[in-house]
Amino acid sequence: MDMQDNSANIIEIRGLTFFRGDRLIFDDIDMDIRRGQITAIMGPSGTGKTTLMRLITGQIKPDAGTIMVDGENISTLQRNDLYRVRRKMGMLFQSGALFTDRTVYENVAFPLREHTNFTETMIRDLVLMKLESVGLRGARDLLPSELSGGMTRRAALARTIALDPGMVLYDEPFAGQDPIGMGVLLELIKLLNSALGLTSVVVSHDIHETASIADQLYVLSQGKVIGTGAPSQLMDSDNKMVAQFMKGEPDGPVPFHYPAHDYFDDLLGGGEM
Amino acid sequence: MITRLRIIGKSGLDWLSVCGRSGVFIAHSLCGVPNVRKGLPLLLKQLYAVGVLSLPIIIVSGLFIGMVMSLQGYSILVDYGSEQAVGQMVSLSLVRELGPVVTALLFAGRAGSSLTAEIGLMKATEQITSLEMLGVDPLRYVMAPRLLAGFIALPLLTLIFNVVGIWGGALVAVDWLGVYDGSFWANMQAATDFRTDVVNGMVKSIAFAFVVTWIAVFQGHDLTPTSEGIGRATTKTVVYSSLAVLGLDFVLTAVMFGDF
Amino acid sequence: MHSKTLEVAVGLFMLAGMASLIVLALNVSGLTFSGAKDSYTIYAAFENIGGLTARSKVTVAGVGVGRVVGITLDKDDFSGIVEMEIEADYNQFTTDTTAAILTAGLLGEKYIGLISGADDEYLVEGDMIIDTQSALVLEELIGQFLFNKVNE
Numbered sequence: 001m002d003m004q005d006n007s008a009n010i011i012e013i014r015g016l017t018f019f020r021g022d023r024l025i026f027d028d029i030d031m032d033i034r035r036g037q038i039t040a041i042m043g044p045s046g047t048g049k050t051t052l053m054r055l056i057t058g059q060i061k062p063d064a065g066t067i068m069v070d071g072e073n074i075s076t077l078q079r080n081d082l083y084r085v086r087r088k089m090g091m092l093f094q095s096g097a098l099f100t101d102r103t104v105y106e107n108v109a110f111p112l113r114e115h116t117n118f119t120e121t122m123i124r125d126l127v128l129m130k131l132e133s134v135g136l137r138g139a140r141d142l143l144p145s146e147l148s149g150g151m152t153r154r155a156a157l158a159r160t161i162a163l164d165p166g167m168v169l170y171d172e173p174f175a176g177q178d179p180i181g182m183g184v185l186l187e188l189i190k191l192l193n194s195a196l197g198l199t200s201v202v203v204s205h206d207i208h209e210t211a212s213i214a215d216q217l218y219v220l221s222q223g224k225v226i227g228t229g230a231p232s233q234l235m236d237s238d239n240k241m242v243a244q245f246m247k248g249e250p251d252g253p254v255p256f257h258y259p260a261h262d263y264f265d266d267l268l269g270g271g272e273m
Numbered sequence: 274m275i276t277r278l279r280i281i282g283k284s285g286l287d288w289l290s291v292c293g294r295s296g297v298f299i300a301h302s303l304c305g306v307p308n309v310r311k312g313l314p315l316l317l318k319q320l321y322a323v324g325v326l327s328l329p330i331i332i333v334s335g336l337f338i339g340m341v342m343s344l345q346g347y348s349i350l351v352d353y354g355s356e357q358a359v360g361q362m363v364s365l366s367l368v369r370e371l372g373p374v375v376t377a378l379l380f381a382g383r384a385g386s387s388l389t390a391e392i393g394l395m396k397a398t399e400q401i402t403s404l405e406m407l408g409v410d411p412l413r414y415v416m417a418p419r420l421l422a423g424f425i426a427l428p429l430l431t432l433i434f435n436v437v438g439i440w441g442g443a444l445v446a447v448d449w450l451g452v453y454d455g456s457f458w459a460n461m462q463a464a465t466d467f468r469t470d471v472v473n474g475m476v477k478s479i480a481f482a483f484v485v486t487w488i489a490v491f492q493g494h495d496l497t498p499t500s501e502g503i504g505r506a507t508t509k510t511v512v513y514s515s516l517a518v519l520g521l522d523f524v525l526t527a528v529m530f531g532d533f
Numbered sequence: 534m535h536s537k538t539l540e541v542a543v544g545l546f547m548l549a550g551m552a553s554l555i556v557l558a559l560n561v562s563g564l565t566f567s568g569a570k571d572s573y574t575i576y577a578a579f580e581n582i583g584g585l586t587a588r589s590k591v592t593v594a595g596v597g598v599g600r601v602v603g604i605t606l607d608k609d610d611f612s613g614i615v616e617m618e619i620e621a622d623y624n625q626f627t628t629d630t631t632a633a634i635l636t637a638g639l640l641g642e643k644y645i646g647l648i649s650g651a652d653d654e655y656l657v658e659g660d661m662i663i664d665t666q667s668a669l670v671l672e673e674l675i676g677q678f679l680f681n682k683v684n685e
Contacts, residue, residue, distance in 0.1 A: 090406065093402070111408070113311075114311070115408060
């Protein structure tokens with residue numbers, strides 16, 4: 001690789017501000033993601049966790065601030081450079097996003113065929129190795145429609161790591177998984193991180209599962225980073241909002257009720273809006 | 274009044290930005306050196322999807338349109354004793370107008386809508402984003418083969434439509450209504466000129482192919498990735514491309530056959 | 534295996550398209566691939582060309598020998614000058630050849646009929662046929678007919 005930046009932080013976000021329409025999604029956020037660690041980004045639904053992923057991968061551009069990925073400012077890159085940088089990162093989508101018209105084998109082989117000039121036997125070996133590591137070597141001839149939700153995500157993970165990226169971003173990897181599937185994915189993320197020396201970024205709101213594997217947590221709420229640190233530190237946080245989120249309490253600084261008029265006035269108003 | 278003006282202004286700006294986006298979109302998709310080894314299989318697959326799979330509807334419609342025109346033309350021309358001119362009527366109207374236009378409209382309904390829906394579905398299931406993340410440009414990988422396949426398939430379909438239509442017309446006129454087949458074909462050949470009629474018809478068809486495929490693929494690329502968004506974009510594809518074909522047809526006809 | 538059938542299907546489709554183009558060219562528009570033959574250009578002045586257009590046929594005894602390539606107006610005597618391309622094989626039209634604008638059928642297209650004369654010299658590139666017979670114009674015919682009736 002060219003000009004490898006080996007500083008401790010693989011991603012550095014400074015002063016990130018982002019609007020969707022008139023709505024402020026991120027308000028002057030700073031964030032560091034350390035090389036070789038598992039960093040979890042957590043927060044209630046609708047805080048823009050997925051948007052943050054899209055910003056980091058350069059799919060959308062911030063309104064202000066910089067996002068440095070491996071020493072390159074992702075938001076000012078030209079189209080071709082952007083694609084070059086993206087090859088260094090992998091992203092696991094919530095839906096898996098396997099190509100529905102190809103078998104599992106072809107899905108995993110796809111990035112290799114696109115970006116390398118390997119012979120068919122080399123590709124075969126690599127694909128089988130990746131599939132073995134997620135436990136789906138036997139499912140190579142199945143179509144994505146024939147896979148269960150957990151298997152889809154594992155197959156997608158095999159495709160994501162096919163090119164051996166330095167960093168993998170997981171978008172809600174546990175959403176909608178049964179306990180076994182969740183356990184398998186947790187184990188895989190941990191294993192890949194240590195075995196391949198990856199940097200992992202996990203976006204999730206499954207606190208306990210994520211906290212069990214993460215080295216560092218960021219808690220986002222209402223456009224701000226409200227807490228950061230190791231999982232054990234955050235569990236005992238005196239910030240009420242962090243505490244509410246970490247313990248999963250229904251009411252607190254993040255209100256149970258959507259903002260509304262006074263309840264009594266509404267009931268007695270007789271339907272007048 | 275002011276708010277109304279503002280709404281008009283805003284929709285004007287929105288429209289302009291869509292135009293701009295679609296222009297950038299097609300430029301990004303088609304510019305650059307194609308990779309023949311990797312691109313050809315993709316192009317073939319799309320040619321199959323938009324070309325071969327559209328053949329049945331094109332052949333059946335062409336046959337019936339030719340037959341109907343022959344029937345109608347005969348019933349009018351026989352009053353003037355010039356029923357042998359049925360051949361030239363069928364061939365001229367098919368080659369100049371009906372062939373390119375009807376094929377383009379059918380193509381918009383059959384292939385255009387499915388292009389939009391397919392791309393929309395790929396977008397909704399994050400397959401497009403996932404391509405981007407794998408470092409593969411979806412404009413080159415997904416959009417470009419579809420655009421090219423449309424550009425190639427529609428003119429070919431038009432040619433087939435024309436031939437089938439004329440054959441259908443001959444079937445009705447000669448075999449059924451008893452027009453003497455010598456004068457049927459001779460009149461047709463005398464009246465139809467290769468340069469002005471066949472070539473101009475094909476130029477139209479190529480222009481339609483460009484417009485219809487562009488609209489279909491861009492609508493797929495630009496839609497909101499929800500089931501509702503896909504439905505709306507599919508409808509838009511059919512409506513916009515039909516209108517564009519008919520409008521463009523008038524302009525092209527005026528330029529090609531108009532006397533000025 | 535599957536991709537093979539796909540390739541064959543697409544190949545057949547392309548072939549069908551090409552074949553259609555050839556059918557349209559040969560059978561429908563009567564295009565011949567004889568290419569651009571050698572030809573020479575002669576002119577004829579008509580009092581009235583009455584609906585003759587470029588691309589109309591030029592015939593001798595009903596046999597096509599060339600085509601009209603252009604029609605212009607002679608500004609001095611207001612006659613219509615028809616420019617004709619005659620195939621080089623047919624180069625034995627005498628200088629006193631006559632040209633007439635004829636009609637194929639009652640409402641059919643106009644074409645030019647040439648009738649060779651008895652001179653010793655032949656028409657060459659750029660010559661003008663003077664002895665011509667204009668197109669029949671329906672209004673004039675009716676006018677003449679009425680005039681004759683009145684005179685009876």
